[in-house]
Amino acid sequence: MAHTCIIVEDEPLARTLMENYIQKVPYLHLVQSFSNPLKALEYLRENTVDILFSDIQMPEITGITLLKILQKKPLIILTTAYSEYAIEGYELDVLDYLLKPITFERFLKSVEKATLRLNGNLLPKTPEKNVSENFPLIVPTESIQPFIFMKDGTKLVKIRLNEIMYIEGLKDYVTIYTLQQKIVSLQTIKSLESTLPEKQFIRIHNSYIVALEWIEAIQREKVQIGKVFLPISDTYRKAFKDFIERN
Numbered sequence: 001m002a003h004t005c006i007i008v009e010d011e012p013l014a015r016t017l018m019e020n021y022i023q024k025v026p027y028l029h030l031v032q033s034f035s036n037p038l039k040a041l042e043y044l045r046e047n048t049v050d051i052l053f054s055d056i057q058m059p060e061i062t063g064i065t066l067l068k069i070l071q072k073k074p075l076i077i078l079t080t081a082y083s084e085y086a087i088e089g090y091e092l093d094v095l096d097y098l099l100k101p102i103t104f105e106r107f108l109k110s111v112e113k114a115t116l117r118l119n120g121n122l123l124p125k126t127p128e129k130n131v132s133e134n135f136p137l138i139v140p141t142e143s144i145q146p147f148i149f150m151k152d153g154t155k156l157v158k159i160r161l162n163e164i165m166y167i168e169g170l171k172d173y174v175t176i177y178t179l180q181q182k183i184v185s186l187q188t189i190k191s192l193e194s195t196l197p198e199k200q201f202i203r204i205h206n207s208y209i210v211a212l213e214w215i216e217a218i219q220r221e222k223v224q225i226g227k228v229f230l231p232i233s234d235t236y237r238k239a240f241k242d243f244i245e246r247n
Contacts, residue, residue, distance in 0.1 A: 001027075002027050002028060002058035003025070003027060003028055003029065003047040003050040003051055003114070003115065003118055004029050004031045004050045004051070004052035005022060005028055005029065005030055005031065005049055005050060005052065005053060005074075006017065006030070006031050006032045006033065006034065006040060006049050006051075006052055006053070007022070007030065007032075007033040007043075007044070007053045007054075007065065008034045008037050008040040008051070008052065008053070008054040008055060008058070008066065008081070009033075009034075009054070009055045010035050010036070010037075010053070010055060010058045010059060011037065012035070012247055014079070014100065014134065014178045015033055015113075016053065016107050017102070018033075018053055018079070018102075020105075020154060021102075021107045021108075021228055022053075023103055024104070024136055025108070028051075028111065031049055031205070032045075032104075036060060036097060037058050037060055037061050037062075037063065037066045038060050040054075040062065040066065041061075041066060041069060041070070042071055044070060044072070044074075045071075049073055049074045049148070050075060050118055051074055051075045051076075051077060051111075051114050051118075052074045052075070052076050052077070053077050053079060054066060054067070054072075054076065054077075054078055054079065055078075055079050055080055056078055056080040057080060057081075062116070063078060063080070067094070067170075068200050070185075074116055075095045075114045075118065076093070076094045076095055076100060077094070077095055077096045077097075077110050078096070078097045078098065079098045079102060079120045080097075080098075080099065081099070081100040081102060081178065081188055082099060090220070095110070095113055095114055095117065096110040096114075096168075097202050100118070105193065118195055125141065133228065139221045146160060146161060147159060147161060148161065148195070148196075148233055149224075150176065150183055150185045150187070150211070151185050151186065151187075152183045152184065157183050158214070159178060159183065161197065161211075162213060162221060163178040163179045163180070164177070164178055164201075164211050164214075165167075165177050165178060165179065165211055165214040165225050165226065166208060166209065166210045166214070166225050166228070166230060167189065167192065167201075167208065167209040167210075167213060168189075168206050169189025169190075169192075169206070169209075170207065170209055171188075172186060172187070172188055173185065173186060174187050174188070174189050174192050189203075189207065189209065190204075192209070193209055194207070198214075199247070200213070202236075202239070202240055203231045203236050203239070203240075204223055204231070204233070205230065205232065205235075205236060206233060206235070206238050208230045208231070209244060210223055210225060210230060211225075212243075212247055214226070218244065220232075220239060
């Protein structure tokens with residue numbers, strides 16, 4: 001049986017793209033497509049659907065406001081070009097978060113999550129990774145995520161994961177060293193570690209996480225990244241050795 005869904009999107013091109021994506025999936029049925037979230041709200045007061053695809057930033061009310069107003073909520077998949085809204089969206093039990101421009105592959109992955117939930121399969125209602133007010137914000141992407149956003153002072157900085165060489169933690173702060181810059185952010189190294197891809201990064205010390213791609217040499221007690229030598233502590237030595245052997 002096809003799962004019913006609606007789209008709430010004020011941008012015509014983005015709305016048409018989502019409509020085309022839905023039409024490609026045989027087990028989805030698009031009931032209605034709205035450019036005005038207030039009309040979508042009126043519709044949802046009288047009707048039920050399985051999945052709601054909603055943009056966040058819209059002129060009348062935001063997608064977040066729409067979700068807060070709804071009494072009976074379908075499964076919610078947010079779409080937006082602005083990643084900073086994801087934290088509040090996750091607090092509202094959003095199933096997934098699609099960052100524009102949205103590929104069909106990423107869209108399909110999101111739909112599969114919805115299908116699992118609707119079919120009664122076990123699926124977490126909240127993200128597996130913790131999302132902190134202080135960031136980092138992991139943007140849901142393909143199996144290997146390409147970037148994260150970190151708060152650096154009053155601004156969000158987009159950091160490509162393949163450019164991160166290593167990360168240093170000091171109490172409640174982390175310093176991320178990339179090819180071009182270093183970014184200091186209010187974030188514990190433990191919480192940052194939990195959001196990084198396990199195949200790309202490894203903790204080697206209470207104060208250091210290193211990127212596999214940038215390791216140039218390994219000694220018994222040190223890792224060389226560029227001209228920097230970072231210590232390997234006894235606590236993380238075996239896990240690091242296993243990580244290197246697997247990769």
